[in-house]
Every structure is written in C-alpha cells, then in structure tokens.
Amino acid sequence: MGDGEKTTDTAAVRLRQLATYFREHPVRGPEGHCYTRFSAHTPATASGIPFNARVSEHIEASVAEVVAHTRAANPEAGPRPERVDAVYDWAREHTRNAPEAAQFRRDMLEYRHYLEHAIAAGDTSVVRPHRCPDCRTVGLFWQPERATVICVNRRCTQTNGGIHRTHSLARLAFEHVALERILQACAT
Numbered sequence: 001m002g003d004g005e006k007t008t009d010t011a012a013v014r015l016r017q018l019a020t021y022f023r024e025h026p027v028r029g030p031e032g033h034c035y036t037r038f039s040a041h042t043p044a045t046a047s048g049i050p051f052n053a054r055v056s057e058h059i060e061a062s063v064a065e066v067v068a069h070t071r072a073a074n075p076e077a078g079p080r081p082e083r084v085d086a087v088y089d090w091a092r093e094h095t096r097n098a099p100e101a102a103q104f105r106r107d108m109l110e111y112r113h114y115l116e117h118a119i120a121a122g123d124t125s126v127v128r129p130h131r132c133p134d135c136r137t138v139g140l141f142w143q144p145e146r147a148t149v150i151c152v153n154r155r156c157t158q159t160n161g162g163i164h165r166t167h168s169l170a171r172l173a174f175e176h177v178a179l180e181r182i183l184q185a186c187a188t
C-alpha cells in the first residue's frame, strides 16, 4: 500500500473491522429495517433485529453521512469510493480546500464515527481516555442503557445536583478536534 495506509486507530480501521464482521456473518432471511442507532432504547436482543442487520444499517448510515457532508462542502466530489472504509480518505481529499468550518465538521464527524464504530463493535473503552467537558477530569464511561457517556467524578456529579453529567459522542468529538487544532497551532 502507498502512503495512505494507516496503522493508527482510526474511524476507517474501526469501520473496516465492522464491515469484515458483517461480510463474515451474512444476514439470512428478511432484514428488519428499524434503524435506531445509538438512540436505541431496546438492546439488539430485545428488538428481534439480528446484530448483523443493525451493523449493516449502521455502516450504511455512517457512509451516507460522510458522503452527504462531503458533497455539501464540495459538490464536485464525484462518486463515493466502493470500499466503505475508504470514505474517510475520500472525504478528506475532496474537502482539503474547503473553509475551516467545513474541515472542522469533517474531522468531528470522522472522530465521532471512530467512537461509534468502536462502540457498535462492543469496545466501549474508547471513551475512557477523554476528559469530561465540564470537570476536565478523566472518568468517563459509556452507559449502554441510556446510550450516552457519563462522568463518574464525584465533584462533577455534586455540582450537577447529584446526577451524573452525561455527554454525547458528538460533544466528545468536538472537544477532541478542538484540542487537536490548538496543539497543531502550537506546533507550527
């Protein structure tokens, strides 16, 4: 592979893992089209939708989201790549001259997808290294029942009326990309 090959943990890598799983566990019989993503209040087993059908819909919705964002930023972007995990490189390539706000949204989208793909595959540890956007400490956990991130820091909970603060994956992605931009600016 060329210089596009990445060994780091990215949205593309996580999506490839999900897509591979899906290929190896093909859906048989009629598919349930009840895409609920992470707002799902019913676990996969209770909804009766096979896990792989949910994964398939998750992959399709994720790719569609990247394609829609890319085309909005650059109507000349052309056809999407055939391989689903190539969509992030494709998005970056076709928005590299877009305004900073669009590039920021693109990076945020990619990072949110990285978190979502990992969680969809059952790896919720990806939220752990993040700092709580409110109390700035490390102590975040994914709560599957509520499909949200919670902060277990005691003082953070106290200042929130005794209730654990919750954060969306989009919020974590925003914080992550904003911090990346600051670090990049400092390095140059």
Ligand SMILES: [Zn+2]
Pocket (backbone or CB within 6 Å): 132, 133, 134, 135, 136, 137, 151, 152, 153, 156, 157, 165
């Ligand atoms: Zn907190």
